[in-house]
Amino acid sequence: MNLLEVKNLNLWYGGNQVLHNVSFSLSKGEVLCIVGESGSGKSSILFSILGLLPENARVEGDITFKGKNLLQLKELERRRLRGKDIGMIFQEPSSYLDPLFTVGSQIAETYEGHFPDRKKESRRKSLEAMRRAGIPKAEDKFDMYPHQLSGGLKQRVCIAMAIVCEPELLLADEPTTALDVSVQKKILTLLRKLRSEGKSVILVTHDFGVVAEVGDRVIVLKEGKVVESGDVFEVFDSPKEVYTKTLLEAI
Numbered sequence: 001m002n003l004l005e006v007k008n009l010n011l012w013y014g015g016n017q018v019l020h021n022v023s024f025s026l027s028k029g030e031v032l033c034i035v036g037e038s039g040s041g042k043s044s045i046l047f048s049i050l051g052l053l054p055e056n057a058r059v060e061g062d063i064t065f066k067g068k069n070l071l072q073l074k075e076l077e078r079r080r081l082r083g084k085d086i087g088m089i090f091q092e093p094s095s096y097l098d099p100l101f102t103v104g105s106q107i108a109e110t111y112e113g114h115f116p117d118r119k120k121e122s123r124r125k126s127l128e129a130m131r132r133a134g135i136p137k138a139e140d141k142f143d144m145y146p147h148q149l150s151g152g153l154k155q156r157v158c159i160a161m162a163i164v165c166e167p168e169l170l171l172a173d174e175p176t177t178a179l180d181v182s183v184q185k186k187i188l189t190l191l192r193k194l195r196s197e198g199k200s201v202i203l204v205t206h207d208f209g210v211v212a213e214v215g216d217r218v219i220v221l222k223e224g225k226v227v228e229s230g231d232v233f234e235v236f237d238s239p240k241e242v243y244t245k246t247l248l249e250a251i
């Protein structure tokens, strides 16, 4: 059975339709990349899965995660899944960190929120997640505030937060953009490691280089429609759409 199945997803913001019959599936231990130009609807797919759409949004279709249709769940049930079964890494890390709390306490809080009976383990689990996310000297960073860390470290704190509950599915929206090459490499290595542990990842990127490094399958989105999908190397070797060729030529 697929871990996630998205079927005929349609999304409107107000009267403007931004996703048109988007369908794809994801199995355990697979990395699916979503590529496409800015504004093609990549992030909107992730926000639809998470149930984090703005008030003016209307969504139709099916998003089935482990046999449950997410679009029919109550908000409380969705909240339970977010962070625990489905982890997420957003584009702008600093906006998701609270400036008033240490980064370690924020990671620990995510863990304790989902596992209230395992509070004793939360520091150890948080430090482990920080190390896995490639944060050097995690013990020292644990007690620091967001403003004391560089952008790259803040991004890795967000990654630690996303993986601390060991979710089966990780959604990552351009997680390596704006990071220097060595940090990018570490993050891609982590994604590969998660895959080898049987976790599944949806990675939004406009970078075909990243797709080649970590992707198993890819869907290409244009103006809210899937114009191409398949095995990464098949798509690379024989792109069918002019649009995909153009994106490939851009690297």
Ligand SMILES: Nc1ncnc2c1ncn2[C@@H]1O[C@H](COP(=O)(O)OP(=O)(O)OP(=O)(O)O)[C@@H](O)[C@H]1O
Pocket: 013, 014, 018, 036, 037, 038, 039, 040, 041, 042, 043, 044, 045, 054, 056
């Ligand atoms: N809250 C919103 N209200 C109205 N329109 C929105 C809203 N959020 C996004 N849009 C529009 O929906 C379309 C898809 O946006 P989305 O952010 O999903 O694209 P994207 O491919 O992720 O782009 P980027 O790569 O720039 O992040 C765009 O035209 C965008 O302007």
